Amino acid sequence: MKQYTLAHRKDFSGLTFKTDAPRPIIQSPTGVLIQIKALSLNARDLQVANGTYPPPHDIPDDLVPASDAAGEIVECGSKVDLWRTGDKVCTVVFLGHDQDEDVQYHTMCQGLGAAINGIAQEYFVVDQSQLLAMPAHMTYEEGSTLTIAATTAWSSLYGHHPKLKAGDTVLCLGSGGVSVFAAQIALNAGAKVIITSSSDNKIAQVKKLLQPLVRPGSPADVLQAINYNTTPDWDKEVAKLTGGRKVDIVIEISGRATLGKSIRSTRSGGLVAISGYLSDYSDLDPKIKEEDLAKTLLYNAVNARGNFVGNKQQFTDMNRAFEIGGVRPVVDKVFEFEQLKEAYDYLQSAKHIGKVVVKVAA
Ligand SMILES: NC(=O)c1ccc[n+]([C@@H]2O[C@H](COP(=O)([O-])OP(=O)(O)OC[C@H]3O[C@@H](n4cnc5c(N)ncnc54)[C@H](OP(=O)(O)O)[C@@H]3O)[C@@H](O)[C@H]2O)c1
Structure with a gap:
């Protein structure tokens, strides 16, 4: 064979x-x-x-x-x-x-x-x-x-506390396998999704691919996206898009480059479900490298959880x-x-x- x-x-x-x-x-x-x-x-x-x-x-x-x-x-x-x-x-x-x-x-x-x-x-x-x-x-x-990819997305949303509920907002980083599945699972469960991506072209394609899961009559903000290259302070944008509430769960796949911003994008008591660390292979902004993540977690009162x-x-x-x-x-x-x-x-x-x-x- x-x-x-x-x-x-x-x-x-x-x-x-x-x-x-x-x-x-x-x-x-x-x-x-x-x-x-x-x-x-x-x-x-x-x-x-x-x-x-x-x-x-x-x-x-x-x-x-x-x-x-x-x-x-x-x-x-x-x-x-x-x-x-x-x-x-x-x-x-x-x-x-x-x-x-x-x-x-x-x-x-x-x-x-x-x-x-x-x-x-x-x-x-x-x-x-x-x-x-x-x-x-x-x-x-x-x-x-x-x-x-799909079971990782599922267990990020349902395997830990807090678990996904209808009406929650889920932040999905990037348009790779885990994040796109997480966005599909969240939309299918009646949650809102914010997806981040490296380009407007990918954002347009992802939105189109996810559109069939957006229920007719849903509010316009059920599926939103942020280009993290043109909006490097995307955590602030997440706060703005959620009216200051921030998101309930983050699908964190990138590690050091995004973890601080993911924590700051999460409501207190929410969950950063950490599956990957793709950015560990790239050059990091020294400001990001120096961030004290323990303090960021503490003062945002957020749960962070490794997910396997x-x-x-x-x-x-x-x-x-x-x-x-x-x-x-x-x-x-x-x-x-x-x-x-x-x-x-x-x-x-x-x-x-x-x-x-x-x-x-x-
Ligand atoms: N713990 C586990 O059980 C488990 C399971 C599956 C995967 N993982 C890990 O999770 C990570 C993602 O896996 P995957 O299968 O989804 O990978 P993938 O399909 O290769 O995803 C790659 C995409 O991630 C996005 N990305 C890369 N760097 C980013 C950044 N700094 N900020 C935001 N998005 C970024 C990019 O999308 P855009 O161009 O749209 O930004 C890129 O195209 C990997 O590190 C993988 O090893 C872990």
Whole structure:
């Protein structure tokens, strides 16, 4: 079968394509064999490829990368009772992260595409308990985007306190995978969204893509956006747009460059849900570097919480909400399997909105 492995971890040039890898075999009575139809990429996959992913475990040599996929079950072990051949499924990233609110050390050591081999291959074997049914209204390309980005957005909004309520305002930083999903989940739940982005062009596109989730008759301010390059004091703009109240939850994905402003954009008692630190790889304004974040948190009386993907129960709840709300993932571009390196390059360029997907099989 076709398969990618990572020959080194300096950058994604280590991706090595084979067409003669052995097809995996079901070893346990509860194992299932999946034909991977599509996969999607995450910032994590770039980090694993360039050696900056900081897990508390080793990454094996010649790792099969990536974790997020949708596919079809083509064979079931003798004791499989949850699935049948032909079922459409999504992968979970941390095997065993079923019910616990937060990911645990032992489940991090079972992370696809980092601690253990992932899904950048045509076939994949996993225990029947470590899969979810793909939402019925989605294509394989759409279903492949849910595993990390969507469940991270969901658990940022529902996994901690305070939890999202209708009528809340959610601030989503940037137009990448996690933030666009968070905006969709929030709008679908009857909340308001403010999205920040690097360009007016991206803002216009994101607003158009999110528009189907804006309920008819909603006030004009249900979906607003700020260009953080032309409005560098965007925290003040957030306060203005919310009539001084500020937002209830921030989807924080950028780290040092934005954390102080995210805290200052949040109402007292609100939540900054921290998932990423994209800006750690860029030059920072010295004023930002010097900010005493402990004081900023204290004097704004805000909760800040590290957020690590979502568990299987949250993934299930999210899929149900997506089905009922007709929410469809925003897929920016679909690459062929042979173009996986191009797909990594495109993700790294940050030109995308939402998700970058790779078709694995027809
Ligand atoms: N903790 C977890 O479980 C978890 C799960 C998923 C992702 N993450 C992390 O969360 C981060 C985002 O992941 P992703 O999958 O959404 O990445 P992504 O799709 O690659 O998002 C990239 C986008 O983020 C925006 N961005 C970059 N720097 C920004 C800044 N300083 N201010 C505002 N927006 C900025 C840009 O959008 P614009 O051009 O529109 O500004 C960029 O296109 C990454 O660091 C990732 O590792 C963590």
